[in-house]
Amino acid sequence: MDALYIELAKLRKDATLTQSMADVDKIIEQLERAKECIVQDPNSASITLTKLQNPIKSGFDKVTEDLTKVDRGLKAYGKALNKNFPVKALPTEYDALASHPNLINRAIAMHMLREGQFSVASTFLSEAQEYPPQPEPTVGTPNPSEEDDGDLTSLKSRELQERFSNMYQILHELKARNLHPAIEWARMNSEELEKRGSNLEFELSKLQYVWLFLGPEVNGLPDDIHNGYMGALQYARDHFGRFQGRHLLDIRKLSAALIYRSNLRDSPYYRTFDTLTAWDDVSASFTREFCSLLGLSAESPLYIAATAGAIALPTLLKLASIVKEKRTEWTTQNELPVEIALPSSMIFHAIFVCPVSKEQTTDTNPPMMMPCGHVVAKESLQKLSKGSRFKCPYCPNESQPKDAREIIL
Amino acid sequence: MADHITSKLNQDTHLILDQPLIRLPFELLRKNFKVAHFTVEKEGSAVKTAVRETANASLTASSSPDEVLKNVDSMLARMKGLKRKLAACQEEETRLQQQSVSRIRHLAQLYEMQSLDDVKYEEWSRTRLDRLLVDYLLRHGYKESASALSKEKGIEDLVDVETFVQMSKIRESLRNQRVNEALAWCAENKKELRKMESKLEFMLRFQQYIELVRTQEQSKLLESIAHAKKYLLPFKDLYPKEVQQACGLLAFPPGTRAEAYSEIYSPHRWTILANLFMQTHNTLLALPPVPLLHIALSAGLSALKTPSCHSSHLSSSISPTSSSCITTSVCPICSTELNDLARNVPYANHTKSHVESDLVMLPNRRVYATQRLEEYSRKAGLADGMIKDLRTGEVFKMENTKKVYIS
């Protein structure tokens, strides 16, 4: 990039239209002077004009020369561009998504809403409804575009917008160190949250206790009986009862900390009372739970997918140049023919690859566990056993195919 | 497990999607220069000729000093016109160069990052998504949304609203069955279009011809013949099929049952013309023919998709991912936004299993890591030796679980 930057700086310095503008001005000046001469002495008209021919010609020669410089500069920059940023062909021949513009529009609208860009989203929704996109059928792809129709209108955008605006309000309050709206939301949804195995409500209440405990010097709240360790104690009495069943141990720890309050730093409870990352942590948990209850991923799927796409593209392009020769299209097959490495944050499912067939298991070819605890894909099991007693490929154990059980990872 | 996880950032290959970002201002700079060059040549030769002719006329005394003055005035007017045009080009030049600076700076930021885990990478990648979104919106003619988004994100220098708005205007006029705007555009880019052997202008002229014939009015039919002679026949070697169709068309008025000719009268041709124009426009400016978002997404959807994402097993999609939190985030492909869209792309290839260690199967056949089960059950306040299914909430005795070995 540096080399390109230097080349661009050269272009801006030496190869602009500024000089040719100045030289055009000079021609204008000459014409004006000639005009003045003729006005003052009409008899000089023919001699003035005759004398004018050469200067005008060389004036334009100068302008052309200026332009040649710009042209040369542009060519040099173009060369630098090709060298530092060589053109790489994009896989555009086969656009599997062109047949689903309505689904893409829906994904974009939802992305804008979840990012809190409510005004952009509403502009987009009205534009997209006014000019609905035209699906372009793609060869070789089952085409569900008829079903997609009107997806944008069926997207309950107002409802979704209200939900997300509620989420942003609560997050905003969390940023201002106010837990109450978040706690209230968690309490209202406690049943659902519990089903997910989430402790959000307790985590939030715990932080509220700790926050009060740390007192006015840290939390900046009024210095009265509702603050400080007395305030925390009162809070615990009022609110921790409902958590006793599930979080007794934690609650004991929290109240025991009261004893150490004068010397918290050296106490075993120090970590519980360190709020350095606690606020960010509860904000992240809150966002995750909030989105999950809507059936949505915590991070924008569009963001993750576009980022994963940029990471995957170099590998896929290398592959595309190979399959082109073989005249097959990777986009129409069940499984990508090549493995793509992604950051660990982009792995969401457990993946089981059958050690015998080297294939990923699917609904139709699920993982099967033999009595010895080893797992193979169903199709491999059928091939190994041929219906009768067989030996596990990974241990001496022998079993019947019917003893194997399908597992859910 | 190591080979399908990476945080390596290879900048040179990572910037595949960002080629138009740098290329487009360059193409526009070149186009701008050509306009300036053309104007200088044209006005230059006109003024030089005028000076010479005026001088000659004056020498042979065939024109009076007044006439000479009048000629000089018109030369001055021409020169001032040239100056105005050059000034406009120069302004555009400055804007494009400034834009290139911002864009190279933006790309250079990526080179300051060490890996994909760099917090700055996330920010950069978010800006990239915004750029891809603006590109998508503009290609669909959603001008207001595109402007609003780029303004809100402060990325005006990194997107090409103006270029696409011009393109959309012409495309829209074709959809509304008007050829004039597109023909003017062809005239502006005559040289380049000839170089790339574009068929666009011919097709526009053909459509004009069809519209003349469609009227079935005497005078228009006569006009159509002249039109065909002037604009279509010269291309009979290059586009024999179309020229032949055009010649035959006079014998088949609209409403004809001859399929080959009834098709020619179809309004669908306007859509085809609009698309042909868009393609030609994009090729000319080295822009990809499809939205960059499509390219990024189809690669990304496949890289992320697993067989579980469209599995019929209830909620098997919600599988714990990181050991630091018990509850999980919904997978982006399982999430409503992308689930239907991902249905027709292939799923990612994996050559090795990727599961947690120390797995056990519950009596309901669901498999979890022992440690996670225990932690979850403890937090759920279960008695010792009892465990709770993370997804279904069912409670079992630990002794009823079975160890699972995945190699």
Ligand SMILES: [Zn+2]
């Ligand atoms: Zn075994």
Ligand SMILES: [Zn+2]
């Ligand atoms: Zn999934």
